[in-house]
Amino acid sequence: MAVAELNSAFTKTHFHSSQLSFLSRSVPKHQHCDFPTLHRTQQHARISCSVTQNQVQAPAVQIQEPKSKSDCYGVFCLTYDLKAEEETKSWKKLINIAVSGAAGMISNHLLFKLASGEVFGPDQPIALKLLGSERSLQALEGVAMELEDSLFPLLREVSIGIDPYEVFQDAEWALLIGAKPRGPGMERADLLDINGQIFAEQGRALNAVASRNVKVIVVGNPCNTNALICMKNAPNIPAKNFHALTRLDENRAKCQLALKAGVFYDKVSNVTIWGNHSTTQVPDFLNAKIDGMPVIDVIKDRKWLEEEFTEKVQKRGGVLIQKWGRSSAASTAVSIVDAIRALITPTPKGDWFSTGVYTDGNPYGIAEGIVFSMPCRSNGDGDYVLVKDVIFDDYLRNRIAKASVKLIS
Numbered sequence: 001m002a003v004a005e006l007n008s009a010f011t012k013t014h015f016h017s018s019q020l021s022f023l024s025r026s027v028p029k030h031q032h033c034d035f036p037t038l039h040r041t042q043q044h045a046r047i048s049c050s051v052t053q054n055q056v057q058a059p060a061v062q063i064q065e066p067k068s069k070s071d072c073y074g075v076f077c078l079t080y081d082l083k084a085e086e087e088t089k090s091w092k093k094l095i096n097i098a099v100s101g102a103a104g105m106i107s108n109h110l111l112f113k114l115a116s117g118e119v120f121g122p123d124q125p126i127a128l129k130l131l132g133s134e135r136s137l138q139a140l141e142g143v144a145m146e147l148e149d150s151l152f153p154l155l156r157e158v159s160i161g162i163d164p165y166e167v168f169q170d171a172e173w174a175l176l177i178g179a180k181p182r183g184p185g186m187e188r189a190d191l192l193d194i195n196g197q198i199f200a201e202q203g204r205a206l207n208a209v210a211s212r213n214v215k216v217i218v219v220g221n222p223c224n225t226n227a228l229i230c231m232k233n234a235p236n237i238p239a240k241n242f243h244a245l246t247r248l249d250e251n252r253a254k255c256q257l258a259l260k261a262g263v264f265y266d267k268v269s270n271v272t273i274w275g276n277h278s279t280t281q282v283p284d285f286l287n288a289k290i291d292g293m294p295v296i297d298v299i300k301d302r303k304w305l306e307e308e309f310t311e312k313v314q315k316r317g318g319v320l321i322q323k324w325g326r327s328s329a330a331s332t333a334v335s336i337v338d339a340i341r342a343l344i345t346p347t348p349k350g351d352w353f354s355t356g357v358y359t360d361g362n363p364y365g366i367a368e369g370i371v372f373s374m375p376c377r378s379n380g381d382g383d384y385v386l387v388k389d390v391i392f393d394d395y396l397r398n399r400i401a402k403a404s405v406k407l408i409s
């Protein structure tokens with residue numbers, strides 16, 4: 001009898017037949033494995049494969065009846081021995097991540113990054129709770145099927161649904177991407193009204209069923225207003241936990257500064273986007289640095305900075321829509337990853353990042369009661385503080401004042 005023993009980080013106690021193909025994938029090519037068997041040790045599960053010519057050993061596999069679809073999807077309905085998993089020191093406790101608009105284009109990039117471990121780390125198992133609209137439910141099943149077929153070891157649970165009160169249950173992160181896009185002939189006020197209703201409901205649902213310290217990142221536009229509405233409808237969740245995504249704008253600004261200065265973009269730091277993810281945003285070149293030096297000492301063309309650079313960043317999204325015929329999806333997903341990582345890893349010394357947060361108590365004199373992008377630092381615990389040591393000149397002050405007026409009105 002030939003025996004091939006495989007170490008595996010998997011700690012599932014039961015395997016479904018559809019998972020056997022993955023297990024046998026781990027067997028060295030010359031040793032075909034029909035029946036992998038799970039052995040549990042204190043640290044991790046081990047799979048041994050028994051192969052014999054005359055005698056076929058029965059697999060130690062128990063087929064489970066899937067739970068109902070509202071709880072889980074397909075292969076993710078299998079029961080995992082989470083108690084044993086908690087005992088496994090090399091793995092962290094499962095975290096619940098809710099994603100709305102999960103059948104959309106941004107999510108199509110983001111979900112696979114989340115499931116791969118790229119965002120929360122290679123030792124962090126996750127559960128994905130996917131919220132769709134009634135119209136996108138079938139597409140959502142397609143997304144869940146692709147997640148099944150990707151065999152991500154860290155992806156322990158997937159559930160799909162259209163009721164935020166079910167999907168947001170115990171969510172520790174809520175990435176709110178789904179929103180109604182502006183249709184032909186639709187007025188801005190109509191769009192605000194429809195999305196206002198969506199985000200008010202999602203805020204109430206988070207308030208009712210999510211983790212009390214859930215971190216919420218609103219991506220669906222108009223994201224600052226949507227974040228504010230969501231926050232106001234979730235009074236039991238700290239107001240500072242609500243973010244509107246402006247990291248994409250920060251990344252775009254860094255790219256343009258690097259291009260102009262002729263440096264690689266990792267040399268650009270301390271870039272703040274003030275305001276809203278819209279054409280009124282203020283990309284701050286006054287405080288930004290290139291290779292540790294003020295941008296204005298490296299790029300001495302103030303006219304370019306005030307006019308061309310600022311407008312390029314403000315209008316980048318629109319130009320991209322003209323080229324692609326749709327709005328940015330891959331780079332937005334990357335920036336959501338950056339935004340999460342900015343909160344769960346300590347900010348590099350001297351640097352900061354931009355995120356749209358509640359303005360109450362801000363040290364810059366920005367109107368209170370709105371969600372506005374400002375410079376923040378984090379010690380990596382999911383929380384942040386506003387950066388105090390930023391400088392202003394008349395140009396920057398006026399631009400910020402104009403951007404805040406737009407959000408108040």
Ligand SMILES: NC(=O)c1ccc[n+]([C@@H]2O[C@H](COP(=O)([O-])OP(=O)(O)OC[C@H]3O[C@@H](n4cnc5c(N)ncnc54)[C@H](O)[C@@H]3O)[C@@H](O)[C@H]2O)c1
Pocket residue numbers: 100101102103104105106107131132133135136177178179180181198218219220221222223244245246247248249277327328329332
């Ligand atoms: N903040 C940013 O930097 C930034 C950048 C790019 C795009 N966006 C915004 O992100 C949003 C999504 O973009 P996309 O390209 O993924 O759009 P998309 O149209 O491809 O996907 C949106 C998905 O959300 C779903 N949806 C609509 N209403 C919903 C609801 N109430 N609950 C759950 N799901 C719902 C739709 O059915 C669709 O599947 C848009 O509002 C877009 O303007 C923001």
